[in-house]
Each structure stands twice: as structure tokens, then as C-alpha cells.
Amino acid sequence: MKIVQAQRTESTEWDYLTGNQQLKNPLVFVFANRFLLEDKSIIESIRQEFPYQDLVFGSTSGEIIGQNVTENSISVTAVEFEKSSFIVKRANILAHDKNAHALGIELINEIPKEDLKHVFVISEGSFVNGSSLIDGIESGIDDTIALTGGMCGDDARFEKTLASYQEDPKEGEVIAIGFYGVSLEISFASYGGWIPFGPERSITRSEGNILYELDNVPALDIYSKYLGDKAAELPQASLFYPLNVTATGKKHPVVRTILNIDKENNSMILAGDVPLNAQVQLMMASVDGIATGAYEAAKLAIKNRNQPADLAILVSCIGRKLVMDQRVEEEIEEVIEVIGQNASVSGFYSYGEMAPYQSERACELHNQTMTLTLISE
Structure with missing residues (x-):
């Protein structure tokens, strides 16, 4: 697995956390402030810097990249799988009269089931009923396949969220990514601390x-x-x-x-x-309680893994970020202490987190948790 990570703000150039190497057909996660995703010039800059087909966009309540939590920025993580593959599908809740269950069924029906290993979802976060969305998606997969992901954010404004696949970010979008491959190892966990x-x-x-x-x-x-x-x-x-x-x-x-x-x-x-x-x-929660919750989530996520994670996708709740304030990066540090320095860390602060409970396969919508999805080949 090859991973390239970079970030920028509206007024700065691209800053690479890794080497700037060309990748072959990568899956590209673009997590950014909603206002930046509404800026056509910013979107064009992203497309020029990362001229790939499979770009997945999501607005955030804060961007997680490496050990840092940033605001009003764009964070990009491009992942080239060497032995595995992925398929991405999209649907819009506004075309389903805001019926999240029906949208979930449509999405999962478009994802081939043969050799499917895991489903990761990035969803509109303003008016989608996350529980109904999960129920719709899980109606089309068996209990050997887990579902994780998160609902997009809009800082603490609660005005609107944006997401998209390939197209420019828009309201109402829900993205589902199916991961495939015998050598693919994916684990997950979610923990609060409230x-x-x-x-x-x-x-x-x-x-x-x-x-x-x-x-x-x-x-x-x-x-x-x-x-x-x-x-x-x-x-x-x-x-x-x-x-x-x-x-x-x-x-x-x-x-x-x-x-x-x-x-x-x-x-x-x-x-x-x-x-x-x-x-x-x-x-209610304390800063120390939230940091401890992140540590516990990471411990659960690495439990029983066969190999270290190459990529860690973190979805944490906007409520945790507000409580921790200037100490927010402490929960990221707690995660990295557990999973190791070699994993590339990406993610965002959200309006809802999706993951099963430990040792279970049925997904739940959570709030106020740190949710991890750890991927390796």
C-alpha cells in the first residue's frame, strides 16, 4: 500500500506530509471545511494537484491528518492498493425524499458482493437519519461484512454539509466504498468516554x-x-x-x-x-475522559490484528472537539501511541460516527465517540 498525504489552506500552497509521488488509480479522500469545498478555485486546485479519478469529498468540523487537527483547511490522503481493490458508489438523499433507508438499499445494491470485505460510508450530515441509512445498507450484506464511516460536518454551524464522489461537492450526497481483497485486513472500534x-x-x-x-x-x-x-x-x-x-x-x-x-x-x-x-x-465529559476514550478505542481496534495498520481513518465527533478545545490533538496522540507511528492517519470531526460494537458485526450510529477504521494489506 502506497499513501500520499498533503494539506493546504485557502491562502497557502500544498504541504506534503509524505513524498509527492505519482500513484496508480488511488482512492483519494478529501476532507475539508465546507466553505472551501464551495470554492470552485479550491476544487480546481485539488483536481490539478491530484489528477485522479476516484476522489471522495467530505465537509468536516475539523480535519485530522498525521498528528494534527486543523480547521479551515483541506487534507488529502491518496491510497494506492497493491493487492486489493475498491468500488465507490454514490446516491443523493434529496432524490429519495430524504428517505435514508431507501437510499441505503439503493447504494448497497450497486456494490458487488463477491469477495466484498468491508463497506466504508461518508454521508451527508445535516438531515440524513444515520440509523435508517445503516439499516438500509446492512439489509443488503451478510453479517460477515462490517460497515464503518461517518457523517459529514460543518464546524458547529449546523447549516449544511457537503460530500461527493468524482463530482463537485454538493448537499445530500452519501458515498459508499466497498473494499475487496484476500490480503486486506480491516479492523475497527468506537469508544466515547462520556x-x-x-x-x-x-x-x-x-x-x-x-x-x-x-x-x-x-x-x-x-x-x-x-x-x-x-x-x-x-x-x-x-x-x-x-x-x-x-x-x-x-x-x-x-x-x-x-x-x-x-x-x-x-x-x-x-x-x-x-x-x-x-x-x-x-x-457530560472531561478532557481527560475523552482522551482516555480515544486510547480505549485504539486498543480495541488493534486487538487481534495480524499486522500493523498502514492507514488509520479516524472519525471523531464535533462535541469532543469543542470540549477538548486547545487540547483536541491529545486524543489523536493517544490513538497514535497505540497504533504506532508508521500508520498514516487521516480523518475528520463529524456529526455522527458509524461502527459496530467490539466483537459484533451489526453497525450502530454513534455520537460523541472516537471511531477508528484500520486498514492494511
């Missing part, structure tokens, strides 16, 4: 990813009461106090971030499903 607090409540009214009532009381009223003065800063303030959701019959809870609020009906729109009768608690 702590539940306060009383546990039951979801008494919800619809998909919209939460209306907890214990028969408008959910937004309860949440706003806990936030106090910070309630005026919703939905951004919710990144510091996500919800811990344990669905009936599920062994593990999932963390849910609030993407938006509707004051007219006192509801909250979350990144993934919030099932009826699920148990809910607020959560």
Missing part, C-alpha cells in the same frame, strides 16, 4: 430521529431546564450534553447528539433513531 448523569427517563413519544416527550413531558422543556441559560444556545449547546439512549432489548446504549430543535412543537431532532420506550440520560 459519563451519564441525572435521572433516567423513558421516551414516551418519538418518531424516527425526532424526540417529542420524555416521561410524557415535552423533551425540549426538560432539556432546556437542565441547560439553564445555555438553552438559548441550542442546538450548539447540546454538543456538551448529549443523550445516552438505551433501546428496549439492546445490550449497549448509544449516544445521541441533537442536530436541531423545533420550538413550535417542543421537539428535538437527533442524529439517529430515538426509539419509543428507550431509557434516556444526559451525559
